[in-house]
Amino acid sequence: MTEGGRRGGDAPSLAPQAWRRLSPALWLAIALVLIALGLAVVVGPVAAGQATLNGLVGAGYFALGAVGLTLVYGVLRLVNFAHGDMLTVGMYIAIAIMALGISFWPAAVLAMILTALIAMLLDRIMWEPMRRAQTSTLQLFLVATGLALVLRYSVQFFAGSQVRTVGLDTISSVDLGPWHLGRLQLVVMLVGLVTIVLAGIALRYTRLGKEMRAVADNIALAEVTGIDTRRTIRVTWLVSGAMAALAGILYAASIGSINPNFGFTILLSLFAAAVLGGIGNAYGALAGGIVIGLSQEWATLFFNPRWKPAIGFAILILTLLVMPRGIFGRKKARS
Amino acid sequence: MIRGILASTALAAGLAIASVSASADTVNLTIGKLLEVTGPLSETGPSQDKAVKLAVEYANEQAKKAGVAIQAKDVGADVQGDPQAAVSAARSLVDQGASCLIGPAITPESIAIANGVTIQKRVTIWPVGTSMRLRTIKDEGTIFRTVPPDSLQALALVNAAIDKLGTANGKLASVIYRNEPYGEGLAKDFSAAWTAKGGKVQGPTVFDPAQATFDSEAGQAVANNPDAYIIIDYPDTYAKLGAALVRTGKFDPTKALVADALAFSTVPSNIPPQAIEGMRGTRGGTPTGTDAYKIFDALWQKAGGVEHFSLDANSFDSATLCFLAAAAAKSSSPAAVTDHVRAVTTKGAPKFYLTTLADALKAVDSGQKIDYIGVAGAFEFADNDDPTVSLFDIFEYQKGKLVVLKQIDATK
Numbered sequence: 001m002t003e004g005g006r007r008g009g010d011a012p013s014l015a016p017q018a019w020r021r022l023s024p025a026l027w028l029a030i031a032l033v034l035i036a037l038g039l040a041v042v043v044g045p046v047a048a049g050q051a052t053l054n055g056l057v058g059a060g061y062f063a064l065g066a067v068g069l070t071l072v073y074g075v076l077r078l079v080n081f082a083h084g085d086m087l088t089v090g091m092y093i094a095i096a097i098m099a100l101g102i103s104f105w106p107a108a109v110l111a112m113i114l115t116a117l118i119a120m121l122l123d124r125i126m127w128e129p130m131r132r133a134q135t136s137t138l139q140l141f142l143v144a145t146g147l148a149l150v151l152r153y154s155v156q157f158f159a160g161s162q163v164r165t166v167g168l169d170t171i172s173s174v175d176l177g178p179w180h181l182g183r184l185q186l187v188v189m190l191v192g193l194v195t196i197v198l199a200g201i202a203l204r205y206t207r208l209g210k211e212m213r214a215v216a217d218n219i220a221l222a223e224v225t226g227i228d229t230r231r232t233i234r235v236t237w238l239v240s241g242a243m244a245a246l247a248g249i250l251y252a253a254s255i256g257s258i259n260p261n262f263g264f265t266i267l268l269s270l271f272a273a274a275v276l277g278g279i280g281n282a283y284g285a286l287a288g289g290i291v292i293g294l295s296q297e298w299a300t301l302f303f304n305p306r307w308k309p310a311i312g313f314a315i316l317i318l319t320l321l322v323m324p325r326g327i328f329g330r331k332k333a334r335s
Numbered sequence: 336m337i338r339g340i341l342a343s344t345a346l347a348a349g350l351a352i353a354s355v356s357a358s359a360d361t362v363n364l365t366i367g368k369l370l371e372v373t374g375p376l377s378e379t380g381p382s383q384d385k386a387v388k389l390a391v392e393y394a395n396e397q398a399k400k401a402g403v404a405i406q407a408k409d410v411g412a413d414v415q416g417d418p419q420a421a422v423s424a425a426r427s428l429v430d431q432g433a434s435c436l437i438g439p440a441i442t443p444e445s446i447a448i449a450n451g452v453t454i455q456k457r458v459t460i461w462p463v464g465t466s467m468r469l470r471t472i473k474d475e476g477t478i479f480r481t482v483p484p485d486s487l488q489a490l491a492l493v494n495a496a497i498d499k500l501g502t503a504n505g506k507l508a509s510v511i512y513r514n515e516p517y518g519e520g521l522a523k524d525f526s527a528a529w530t531a532k533g534g535k536v537q538g539p540t541v542f543d544p545a546q547a548t549f550d551s552e553a554g555q556a557v558a559n560n561p562d563a564y565i566i567i568d569y570p571d572t573y574a575k576l577g578a579a580l581v582r583t584g585k586f587d588p589t590k591a592l593v594a595d596a597l598a599f600s601t602v603p604s605n606i607p608p609q610a611i612e613g614m615r616g617t618r619g620g621t622p623t624g625t626d627a628y629k630i631f632d633a634l635w636q637k638a639g640g641v642e643h644f645s646l647d648a649n650s651f652d653s654a655t656l657c658f659l660a661a662a663a664a665k666s667s668s669p670a671a672v673t674d675h676v677r678a679v680t681t682k683g684a685p686k687f688y689l690t691t692l693a694d695a696l697k698a699v700d701s702g703q704k705i706d707y708i709g710v711a712g713a714f715e716f717a718d719n720d721d722p723t724v725s726l727f728d729i730f731e732y733q734k735g736k737l738v739v740l741k742q743i744d745a746t747k
Binding site: 061171260265266 | 545546571581583603609
């Protein structure tokens, strides 16, 4: 039996493994807290605290966006380059619904449902036939890239290329002592955190979650054990689509200004968060997002902000040198 | 009967040959438009498109009136704010026969087009981008600008800041710019001119426009409560940066000065009013009291559609100069057009204006050199093919609208 297969077994046998699975999170948390304290000593608590809050905002964007990406890769081994553009599709659907006079949150929920259905439809008409034809990884990569362009230009065709706004209040902030945080940014952080924790719990404890993990470990074995793999895969796409829409909507609402390229511009950071956290793991996306977000903003304490993307990605490379499978990565399953 | 048919056929053939000969004498000019339809400066695309269209229509009318055998049409392509896409766009326009290319607005796009397409084919490009980085390439005399360059805009910004603060001496200016040649060059020139007048500079705070958050950048910009903010940005990112500046709780837009890329008749809805109301800025100025401007504005209003936007008069002038150069060259060959630009902007030659464009066309058709004064003013290109004019608007945003406070000569 595979290591992954054992993880899907009975709860009591999970206890020591659960500890081992938690330990990277603990180590990561300890390391980040120590760095934050060190920064507070070096540059002062106000500057360090503000940079940390700013980093957590970025982390919220990256983590929420990366969950759907990591889920699809985990279950289907598909590097979905169209995921960033699914964020865009979700956002533009929400804007279209809001144009009908529906307020933001109901529009967001409807957009999540519609984007999820689009993701599932794409699986039915595109990805499923390719799976049946056992299309190669390179071909899938090219198809995903092509799909990204089709989605982006479809949005442009229907909605135009001009910059748009959701119209929510992006300037109100919450004061936390000497620190401040945008009100919408706080909402994004909290919704992101709750969503990712719920996704993690669902993956671990629900029957559907266990089926998804079983398919991720070995699709043939999952079929033999009676799991309806087609249904599981479609649910994966539904969840991925809904999460992409949620990430796109919250990100766009929070930054206040978007165009049809906005999902693509954030895609690299989403991949970075997913890979750094250990691709295929919802909590990994969170951890990866936090590391990328914090490292970029902490870098601005010492360097001009123009260098922050380079520093963030340099830390990604260094982390992967130490932990090649990412923070929550696991050894490759062998049947 | 047969003789009759032969005679008719001969007559028809003769007429056809005469017609071909007449049309062969007419210069059929194609003017390409490199438009920012998508991308970070997409606000500029519609007005640039309209400006060139109007110039072509008006020049065609005047050529007909003058009896000069030249006819132009315009073709356009989207440069997408991306140098690679800009090269493809330029190539497609040149393939469609464009002899001049008006635009683009972003300097790295212009550089890529010049290196990849136009220098080799001797096609003139007329960028709206103002960065001095453009002049670091050997363009073989193919890049003309009707917009004043950033070396002059930096001086205009200094003038505007002094106008606001009373003096530069001892005043701290926090410089914030988008990480692009436009921002880098302008910030550098501003900082040098500001410190030369006794001012102090904080930063510059440079930001990557693709970042997810701008809060750290905003925090650095507002540190030490500066006397002025110099913000060099594009509209799409300023919507995000501006919101982040307001969230610091320390930003006062009335202390801020912006450059021309943030000049728009009406503030876009995605920029929070708290980030822009009362903010001042500079942009290449167009003398609005002239008869030329009245004609230009009348054409603009009659056509309907988009409102005036920054540098629309300059693009109108660029297309008109291309038309005049082709008329002077009696050819639509890109090299011939390029070689005749200076013949229609010769300092000391008889002056012609938009009001006398028909006469200008007659003059160049007869081989005379002229000094064409555009809607935006005289050009009289310097050795590097940038204009020597330095008129700038100092404007302020009041109740969401751009209001021109005054026009200045940046060199004085």
